Amino acid sequence: MTSQQWGRVDEDGTVYVKTPDGERAVGQYPEGTPDEALKFFTERYAALAFEVELLEKRIQSGVMAPEEAAASVRTVQTQVAEANAVGDLAALTARLEALGPVLDQQREARKAERAQRSAESRASKERIVAEAEKLAEGSDWRNGANRLRELLDEWKALPRIDRSSDDALWRRFSTARTAYTRRRKAHFAEQHEKRDAARAVKERLAAEAEELATSTEWGPTAGRYRDLMRQWKAAGPAPRDVDDALWKRFRGAQDQFFGARDAAAAEQDQEFAANAEVKERLLVEAEALLPVTDIEAAKRAFRDIAERWDAAGKVPRERMKELEGRIRKVEQEIRGVEEEQWRRSDPEKSARADDMVSKLEAAIAKVEADLEKARSAGNEKKVRELEENLASRQLFLETAKRASADYSG
Known part of the structure; x- marks a missing residue:
């Protein structure tokens, strides 16, 4: 009999393995020596040990996966046992048990x-649903549709959570997408x-x-064209290709009219x-009247200049503002001197100024008398009050006297 630590071979070539439960026959190897028989069956063990190690x-x-691994362990355990x-x-x-x-x-x-992963997926899906519902309430028709498609792709990439929660969130998401699509359409x-x-309106305007x-x-x-332009803007956009074509017609007609008007104006200019040259010479005469020293003579001279100014006729448009501004300045200077003279000679205002002087002088005389009495009585408080009152009235009197002198002059 040939044996080693884990097995033996008896005289008839039967090979046994030693186990904690005793020996168990594992086969025969009659054609070889006992050592070869043990080697054959120990190599089988080595192959099995390699499988366990792997x-x-x-x-x-x-x-x-744990379940797949558990099934493999059970299979190998059976292989080892048998x-x-x-x-x-x-x-x-x-x-294997370990x-x-x-x-x-x-x-x-x-x-x-x-x-x-389920919690993360739930959070992501809740975020997607919240954003979709917000988009469904908005009016971003271009970016909103693109974003909802992106959110749908994100949803598809996420793992499912528990069925009831997943279905509920999907219903909210789907409802939001449907609502947005309906409103967009x-x-x-x-x-x-x-x-x-707008097309019909703009066709009529064109x-x-x-x-x-x-x-x-x-x-x-020109006024009617301005009205048409206001109506054009108020009409809103027509389909783009039609809108562009109608605008071309409308703008082309405008350009034709205003071009002809500008050409006619240039010809008139x-x-x-020559009229502008005449008015420039008249301006030299008019501006020579300033500063005014004799109002009546200045008024007569300006009336003559104004008559010749009107008779000179129209001037080029670009000169109108300049020339009219200069003649109006002379007219305003003469009128201002005339008004100032009238203001100074206004009898009603002069009478009011004289009356004010008289009243103030009478009031001052009374305050002075009261002041003398207070001083005699030694009433210092009354004296201070009357002195302040007297100073104030004297200041008013000086102002009134200057005004009266202006009117008298």
């Missing part, structure tokens, strides 16, 4: 990870109607603008250039 590494690395091999089968069984706590830890870790339908109405393009009634027609 399973340990895969489980400890976490590449296998193995036709020679070796420390009990040690292999113990190693994987049980590892798998329990991994299950708990997986469970915690799932719980965390209604908005664009309304915009389409408005654009069609046609009228083209009819006015050849008018030579410069003032009324050339005719009016």
